[in-house]
Amino acid sequence: MVDEREPASGDPHRRGRRTAEELLPADELVQLLDADGVRHEHPRYTAEVGDDALRELYRWMNVVRAVDRESIHLQRQGQLGVYASGLGQEAAQVGSASALADADWVFPSYRELGVGMVRGVDPVRLLHLNRGTWLADHDPHEHGFAPPSIPIGTQALHAVGFALGALFDGAPIVAVTYLGDGATSEGDTHEALTFAGVMGAPVVFFVQNNQYAISVPVEEQTAAPTLAHKGVGYGIPAVRVDGNDVLGTYAVTREAVDRARAGEGPTLIEAVTYRREAHTTSDDADRYRPREEVEAAEARDPILRMARYLRANDLLDDAAEREVQDAAARLAGEVRARLYDAPHGDPRELFSHVYVDPTGHFEEQAALLERELGERGQAPR
Numbered sequence: 001m002v003d004e005r006e007p008a009s010g011d012p013h014r015r016g017r018r019t020a021e022e023l024l025p026a027d028e029l030v031q032l033l034d035a036d037g038v039r040h041e042h043p044r045y046t047a048e049v050g051d052d053a054l055r056e057l058y059r060w061m062n063v064v065r066a067v068d069r070e071s072i073h074l075q076r077q078g079q080l081g082v083y084a085s086g087l088g089q090e091a092a093q094v095g096s097a098s099a100l101a102d103a104d105w106v107f108p109s110y111r112e113l114g115v116g117m118v119r120g121v122d123p124v125r126l127l128h129l130n131r132g133t134w135l136a137d138h139d140p141h142e143h144g145f146a147p148p149s150i151p152i153g154t155q156a157l158h159a160v161g162f163a164l165g166a167l168f169d170g171a172p173i174v175a176v177t178y179l180g181d182g183a184t185s186e187g188d189t190h191e192a193l194t195f196a197g198v199m200g201a202p203v204v205f206f207v208q209n210n211q212y213a214i215s216v217p218v219e220e221q222t223a224a225p226t227l228a229h230k231g232v233g234y235g236i237p238a239v240r241v242d243g244n245d246v247l248g249t250y251a252v253t254r255e256a257v258d259r260a261r262a263g264e265g266p267t268l269i270e271a272v273t274y275r276r277e278a279h280t281t282s283d284d285a286d287r288y289r290p291r292e293e294v295e296a297a298e299a300r301d302p303i304l305r306m307a308r309y310l311r312a313n314d315l316l317d318d319a320a321e322r323e324v325q326d327a328a329a330r331l332a333g334e335v336r337a338r339l340y341d342a343p344h345g346d347p348r349e350l351f352s353h354v355y356v357d358p359t360g361h362f363e364e365q366a367a368l369l370e371r372e373l374g375e376r377g378q379a380p381r
């Protein structure tokens, strides 16, 4: 008897569908570099990275950390309104971003300064958003880096839509969306995962499980055994990786991106890491988590372990280390100087790219802004 629920064979929507057993993720984290900087073999994932590329991953993590630290200082000095630090998440961001092709597209949240920098986005342009002087100011097309989403989870839908567009065009482009653990509870994320699974979209959901959504710990975020297990319900293969291991995050992302490009559909990656700073500069994390927990995370530092590995393999010495640190500090200083000097954008642009046919409310708000600017002596257009 024909099961009428079965679509005709060859239905593109059923390509690459997997059984429950095939989808069940391993509980253990993929780890190619442990906290002591010792490299391990993995039966499935390898990071085929040459010596120069290893040093480059290390350099990027240091540069990202320096700009991140500078951004916190800038906020403390009143130069940024608010800033969401990625301290401790450098391996998750640099490793995954380094696995993408130039033609791929990233759909980030507000915490992805590191991913943006690896994509070649000038951090000053991203920090305009935090300074309130401009909207996301980079060219998304030049870098394959969409404007950061502040509403949680919305970027997952943008990524899936974009990926489906690429699929329909036959373009070998993969969309990668970056989400937090909290974002996995959002309706938008659910819809994005459902759609991606059903349609076999060339998309990677890169979840940085940094253990907290503001003050909500991941244990209270979900009753699922792990965030990766959620993939089973969407028919999406998932993998858990040590998010503080830059080689591990590179390897699992590389595989996911390659599979997506080969028409094998989406992947959910759970990169297990830790947010060592407060949620944002407006948050006081000491109110909801013990200091010892943060200190324990410091011992798993992604940069330290990479330094240990490089030194043990004669790829880094004191002089090279100093060079990396000096260059990172120099860049952070340049970011500060250029941010001070950057012109303020025209606030009217807030209204420029939203609706083709503006709604009544929208026009009222634009008029209100125009009046306010007039009162401040900023000539109307």
Ligand SMILES: Cc1ncc(C[n+]2csc(CCOP(=O)(O)OP(=O)(O)O)c2C)c(N)n1
Binding pocket: 111, 150, 151, 152, 179, 180, 181, 182, 183, 184, 210, 212, 213, 214, 275, 279
């Ligand atoms: C739709 C929506 N709801 C609530 C918020 C307020 N909010 C900002 S950040 C955040 C927590 C997000 O946590 P997570 O997804 O784990 O990402 P993380 O900030 O830890 O990187 C919330 C609830 C928001 N920005 N958007």
